Each structure stands twice: as C-alpha cells, then as structure tokens.
Amino acid sequence: MSDAVKIGNVEVGEFPFLLAPMEDVSDPPFRALCKQHGADVMYTEFISSEGLIRDAAKSVQKLDIFEYERPIGIQIFGYDIDNMREAASIAAEANPDILDINYGCPVKKVSCKGAGAGILRDIPKMVSMTAEIVKAVDKPVTVKTRLGWDENTKYIVDVAERLQDVGIKAISIHGRTRKQMYKGEADWSLIADVKNNPRMNIPVFGNGDIDTPEKAVEYRNRYGVDGIMIGRASIGYPWVFNEMKHYMKTGEHLPKPTIAERVAVARKHFEMSLDWKGERLAINETRRHYTSYFKGLPNFKEYRTRLVTEDDAENVFAILREIEEGYVGEPVI
Template sequence: MVKIDNIELPDFPLLLAPMEDVTDPPFRAVCKDNGADLLYTEFISCAGLIRDAIKMRRKLDIFDYEQPIGIQLFGGDEESIAIASRIVETTNPDLLDINYGCPVKKVAGKGAGAGVLKDLDLMVRLTDSCVKATRLPVTVKTRLGWDEDSKNIEEVAERLQDVGIKALTIHGRTRSQMYKGEADWTLIGKIKNNPRIHIPIFGNGDIDSPQKALEYKNRYGVDGIMIGRATIGYPWIFREIKHYLQTGEMPPAPTVEERVAVCRKHLRKSLEWKGPVTGIFEMRQQYSKYLKGIPNMKEYRNRLVVLTEPEEIEAVLDEILVTCQGFEMEYAPIELINYHENCPL
C-alpha cells in the first residue's frame, strides 16, 4: 500500500496526469472505470481562480465517484497561491497539487509552472505558503530542471519535503526539452533511493505500454507512475498495466463493444457536464481515437463529426456494434502526441 498522508492507494498506484483541456470530468470518468487509482483535474490558475473566472471555477467540479482526486494549481505569487488553496479546500478534494512542470510559454514564461524551476527559493516559498494555507495534503508535480545545466531536482525533492509536501511526481525531462527526446528516469530513481526521502515518489514520462511500466517499476523503484499522453483516447492503458503487472501477460485488446461503450459514456458525460452544444462539439475530436482500428472507421468518423443530435450519434454507435459484430481488434502502438501544441494556453 502507498499512502499520501491519510490517502491510501494500492501497491504501485497508477495516476492520471493533469492535462489542460483533457482531464475534464467526462474523461476522468472513463479513466476511473478502467483502473486509474488517483485522478487529477486540469490545472487551474491561482490568479484566474481568485478573479472568479467562470472557466476556472468550472474546473473545480469534482464528484464523489472520482475519489481519490486532486485539484492542481499553478501560479508564481505566494499570496495568490495561499488564497487559491483556501478556495480549493472548500470543494473537498482529497489533495491539492502544485504544478511546477508545465512547459507552455504562456505559463512558464510568466514565472509559473516550469518557470519556477529557475528560482528554487521561490519554489520553496510558494510551496510553504500553500502548505500553511490548507488542511489538505499538498503534493507537487515538476520536472528535472529548467535545462540540461540546471537539473536541480534532487535539491528540490529534499527542500519541498522539508516544507511539508506529501508526495512528489517527477517528469523525466527539463523544461527546455518540452516533450522532445526520451524521458530520463535516472534522477527519478536516484531520488527514490535517497535515504532522506520518505514521501512517495511517482515517475512520469513516456509510459506508453504495460511492458515499459513494469520495466521502469523494476529499474527505478518508484512508488507508482503517472500517465499522461498515453491515456488520450486510450483509457484502457490503466487496466492493461495492472493486468500485466499481476500476470506477466497482455489482456486481449479492447473489443469493438468496449470501444463503443467508452465512447458512449464519454459522450453522455460530456452532455451532462458541458451541455448539448459544447458537449457534442468537443466530443468530435474523440471519435477517431476511441474507434481506431475498427472497419470503416473513417466513414463512421466523418458521419459522427457532423451530427448535432445525441440520438443521431447514439444511432451510429449502435450501427457500429451491428456491422462490426465478431470483428477481432488488434493492438496498435500508442502514439504519444504533443498535445501542448494545441493547448489553449
């Protein structure tokens, strides 16, 4: 068992990474169904939350079935992060996470997200301010450093633990790397094996298969892994990793029926949370991901992305079940897209 303060997680938990414009309630619901042990919201600007921006407030929507769940904040001002932390506390998440890892220019360039990596003393002050402002367990997600010459994550881990964080997630790249090259987990493993460190250490970066999850578990000894881009359009990765860790074998690929069921649930949750217009519009980007590999997928996708009524979409999904009955799906490599290229920030 892994514990984050008083939150009990299973041995070697799988965490859903917070991703802007991705990890909203509809997507979190299908990840939870498929084995995610700890969910995170999209990240929320402290300044935006204090200004009471409508979009930021909506990001605080969490539901009982999602527990345990963390709300993630980003900001570069001590007073703002304290005020925002107290606002977050009123929504009763299980924990509060601070983002020191987002590499997007509009965030990092303004001294927030990964931008804080350039000023470790500021990072400590921000974290301390947050810890003191809330009764929630505070965790942090960050990167190895700002660039190749400033990989200060070992000092970061010790100092942030000293001011009271309860867990640390580390992405195995610097901010300068963005998502280029291969994530380097060497320092993540070194931190986990540091005798001074007693909080859970979670690794993040490039986990795109059960085989890699097991390899990195054994090689680096982390307490669990956080998965981000590999989950986009493929929430089944959580259950596949768990099955593989338990048995050493891959389960069958998600069937057509399972793909349609997840697509249908995501649609219905989107309609509930976003309303009929936005719910249908934003769901259009999901069909090609969920239905990848089925016969005549392109034809179905082209029909689904122009429909405007839920009943019409449901009818096409029903048609897929009939026409593809008995079709055996095969595994295909998961593509780790750079979703930050289209990030609204």
C-alpha cells in the same frame, strides 16, 4: 493494506497508477471512466489561481469533484505567491483528498509568465510558494514537476528534497525538461536518483512515455518508483490502467476491448460530457479521444473525419451506432 503507499494520511494502493492532470482531458466525465477502469488516484485539470480568485466560471467549474472519484486531487497553477495561497484555500473548500501544485506545464502561455514549469527558473520562489501553500491548507500537498528548465538546470534531486523539507507529501516527476516539451525520450534516471536519495521519505511517482504494460513493469523494476502517472496513453483509452495493473500482477495481458465495448465507452464519455459541460464544449473536447477509442480499425478514416467535424450531438450518437454496426465481426484490435 500494510504495504499501501500513503500521500499524507491518504492510502492510494500498493503501487498506484495515477491519472495525470491534463487540460481539457481529465475532466469529470473522463475521470469517471478512468476510475471505472482502474485508476487509483486522479487529478483535476489544472486550475488557474487567478481564475479561482476572480471567481471565473470555467475555473470554478473545474472544482467539481464527486465521491466516487476519491482519492482525488485538485491541481492549481499560478505565478503569484499570494494568489496561489488564496487559490489553495478556495480549492481546499471543495474538499479534495489532495491539493496538487503544477510546476510542470511547459506550454508557453503558462510557463513564460513564470507559472507551471516556468518556476523552474526560480527555485527559491518555488520553495517559498510551496511552503506558503502547505501552511494555508489542511490537506496533503503534492507537486507535479519536471527535471528542470533545460539541459543545464536539471536540479530535481535537490529541488525534491527542498520541497519535502517544506512539507509536501508526494512528488510526481515528468522525465523531461521544460525545453523538451514532449519531444525525445523521457529520462527516468533522475527520477530514480530522487527516489534513491536517502533523505527522501515521501512517495515519488514517475511520469513520461509509459504506454504499454511491459514498459510499466520494466520502469517500476528498473527505477524503483512508488507509482506511475499516466497521461497521454490514457486519452481515448481508459482501459490502460487495468491492463497495466493486471500485467503487473500476473504477467498476462487482458483481452483488448471489443468494438462494442469501445463504442459503449465512447458513447458514455460523450453522454457524461453533454451533461457536465453542454453540447458545444462536449462536442469539441471529446473529439481528441475518438482516434484513440477506435485506433487500429481498418478503413476508419471516413468515420473519424465525420466524428471530428460533426457539430450536432444526435448525429454524433448516430455515427457511433454506425461504427458499431459497420464493424460487427471485425477481430478485436
């Protein structure tokens, strides 16, 4: 594929769609479904550098990656340069295709310690940390970040160039500042400025607010990015990747998944979660997907309430069967 986008030496498709790293969402069960439904590149949930160094069970488990997921990136976060360098080496031993650094997480407990988007208040440290990680591993290193800390510090054009100069092989940019969190509209104009900077020669991926095939095409054409990273629009709806890719190629919409298909994917997701993380975590962490799996179904409130409060796995399967039987003949939503 001559026009394939490359992250270092890793080919990722002509216009790749990437699954964003999301805490308690982009775990192996969900990634498997996204891969099956068209995601080109995926990242693990973000992994604490301190957790990896201490060999904390939850952090180490997040290093689980599988051959069918490739190309896949492991994402790490932290505020201490030495710890991040060591964590990068540990993550590289799990043999991902890509190693990603989280400089974008806006959550207070992460960013207020100077990790995630918190490092946007100290650009020289961000550049130094990145340089050390690039030197520490023999994998392509990528960065996920935001426009800046707040409205007055949107230095992303300069920051991206400096990160490229120390060796990153791609950058994904969320079109908001840390202060915005997920509020307001994502501003892609600065993402386009990064892409159009004549000094930039690495792929630039845009992220933020892409939730329809039409918007994916519009933003690709308007802002000229090399690919799109999808986050919230994929939760409980892994079909989003193929729907966007199909529309981009043909200008036509794929048929929406039927009730039976939605139930089958929700069931598969839950089964894989049970296998990977055990009953209690599987039940708790799959709950956030159900609203989206069955979005638009009439009179669904009672089922939803039961799904998000049920604590027994067998009963969750029983409710999913009830949903499938109860909506036979309903139009596709």
